[in-house]
Amino acid sequence: GLLEAEGAFAAEAARIDTEFQKIAGWSIIEELLRPEDRSRATSTVVAQAGNFLVQVALCAELAELDIRPATVVGHSAGEVAAAYIAGALSLHDALLASHHRARLQATTAGTGGMLAIGLPADTVRELIAEDQLVDIAAINSPTAVTLAGNETRLDEIAAPLIEDGVFAKRLQVEAPYHSHLMDPILDELRNVLTELQPTTPHIPLYSTVTGTRVTGPDWGADYWCDNTRHTVRFADTIRELIRAGHRVFLEIGPHPVLGANIREILRAAGETGTTIGTLNRKQHDTDSIRKILADLYAAGVLDIEGMFADLPTPTPHLDLPTYPWQKTHLRTEIPLNQLHLYGTPDSYTTLGDQDPEDSLRWQLELNMQVLPWLADHRVEGTRLMPATGYLDAALSAVLARTESTQAGVADVRFVTPLAIEDGQMPLMRFELEESTHRFTIRSRKTAGTAWTVNATGRLIEGAYDQIKAEVPPTYTMTEIDPATFYTTLATIG
Structure with a gap:
């Protein structure tokens, strides 16, 4: 454009x-x-x-x-x-x-890769220790570090981190920069x-090679070699x-x-x-x-x-005609009170209301009138929030943030079941980390103060690789009568 x-x-x-x-x-x-x-x-x-x-x-x-x-x-x-x-x-x-x-x-190109990790730099240094196959390519924030080097070694580093719920993602790049x-x-x-x-x-110019201000004619050939090879100290430079x-x-x-x-x-x-x-x-x-x-x-x-220095002197303000006031009472609600009274119009059902003081947090009261399907999801008599409820909340968070037609989740872990006792309307809270897109879903009882982690994962915003599942041919399937199916489920609780 x-x-x-x-x-x-x-x-x-x-x-x-x-x-x-x-x-x-x-x-x-x-x-x-x-x-x-x-x-x-x-x-x-x-x-x-x-x-x-x-x-x-x-x-x-x-x-x-x-x-x-x-x-x-x-x-x-x-x-x-x-x-x-x-x-x-x-x-x-x-x-x-x-x-x-x-x-x-x-x-x-093709000699190595890069891996983004959601951990502090000191933790990453301990993680790779004296590893000769990878280097710290960039330190972008207190919890955003990028490694570069041997692709097999990067995958070995990523696997246990992902298993522990730590953000670790291979970057789609041609070359292992800054390694x-x-x-x-x-x-x-x-x-x-x-x-x-x-x-x-x-x-005034600051260097992300040294993390300090440039004071002389220092950016010759040697500097650009350092720029190409050394760690990008972005976090240090922004702190300065x-x-x-x-x-x-x-x-x-x-x-x-x-x-x-x-x-x-x-x-x-x-x-x-x-x-x-x-x-x-x-x-x-x-x-x-x-x-x-x-x-x-x-x-x-x-x-x-x-x-607007070059524009002619603007026309002075003129008084507007007076308004025939209707002399009716007008009540203006404080936004936080409105949220408590009415909730968020057109909000995503399983995500709930966005915190007016924290755009990365949503909260939902698990109310049977709002979520009638909760009554059906019971295991051995205990009413539970289904796993799909957590997934729907996460996907809704992507849509609420980006209005994108593409939304995904990855690395999802279901940690603790969320039981909903009769007469109780527990609170479910969805919290997001901006830099890593990691999310945590917690809950607490209506009158309680302790929050329990129920699920964790990572949001995928924008374009991503879609995985297509192979559906078996219909002749290999057996049709089950729904009534029989639900009777069998009820029998085993």
């Missing part, structure tokens, strides 16, 4: 693409405009060049609206765009670093980037930014991916802040730009006077 709008984004993209073609011999814009069925955007070489172009052109689009960064930080390949925006590299040098970094990384498997390309990378001429950044007083983070890119990590770091630091995305794959680019303006304004950092 932005490429075809002929605004600042498109103009900057064309300028970048012209310079890039001199280096690489192919067009980034041509690749970005390919139909999806013929797109190569997921390949390392195209993805990193495409990200650079989108990030830098977005900054140009925002600058037209007088939105400029106070400080810049990049994540992994994003450091190339950060270097250019902050003034540490010229456009030619930044594109040179971006192209050769991606080109050489692509040569390691020892990058070592074979470092000498050539250093050679092709020898002529880089870094300068001291004119906008928070300590420096920063509270509003604008994530520049084709889709927000780091917002949850930043929010977790803010919470761990005991600070309140805001994370704002730019483009979003689920909405039109024009809507995304408008939303950036709204979100920055709501965060209190949008310079309204600067944006």
Whole structure:
């Protein structure tokens, strides 16, 4: 959308693409405009060049609206765009670093993989100890670490974690970035980037290689080798930014991916802040730009006077005609009281009401009038919440959060049965971890205070691999009369 709008984004993209073609011999814009069925955007070489172009052109689009960064930080390949925006590299040098970094990384495709784990970094270090087959590739938040290395070893590490209910997921990537498997390309990378001429950044720039602010013209060939090989210290760097007083983070890119990590770091630091995305794959680019303006304004950092400085003096406010008041009483309910009295309109039945003070928590009163099917689910006379109830609550949470037509759950464990005694209406609470998408379902008796864990699992939001079950042919099946079936179930309780 932005490429075809002929605004600042498109103009900057064309300028970048012209310079890039001199280096690489192919067009980034041509690749970005390919139909999806013929797109190569997921390949390392195209993805990193495409990200650079989108990030830098977005900054140009925002600058037209007088939105400029106070400080810049990049994540992994994003450091190339950060270097250019902050003034540490010229456009030619930044594109040179971006192209050769991606080109050489692509040569390691298939040599290893990556694994995301929902544990603290210290725990992960103890887990892998002196393991020579894997490395910590990135530390993105207090409970989000990525490993890279030998694929078989990664699967061995993941298996017991998943069994224990810990988030562990293999990433769909071409190469084992930020691991020892990058070592074979470092000498050539250093050679092709020898002529880089870094300068001291004119906008404050922080490094996710060192976790500190850049103070000189340090981002030459050796730095980009470190950037390619070493752990991405994103969590450490964001902590430094928070300590420096920063509270509003604008994530520049084709889709927000780091917002949850930043929010977790803010919470761990005991600070309140805001994370704002730019483009979003689920909405039109024009809507995304408008939303950036709204979100920055709501965060209190949008310079309204600067944006409209060139406009003529606005018309002064005029008094509106008076209104013929009806003089009727108006009762305004406090939102929390409304929730307690009426619940949430059109809420998902098994998920319940969203906590007005915590968007990652829902609570449901197990009431026979609302959930009449609970009365039917008995085992040896005890009424139980069925497993499908937990699954429905989890799937409902995905739909409530994303409005996506695709929803899934994984790694589900049923821990403790939820018994519903006659005359009781226990509470069931659904809680979600933003960074790992892990969920926990707990319950307590109506008058009780102790919460019991009933089920755990992980939500899958967006596209995912669907597993198709093989259905046996009908001639191998035996038809059972429903009345006989239920009689048999009743006989065994």
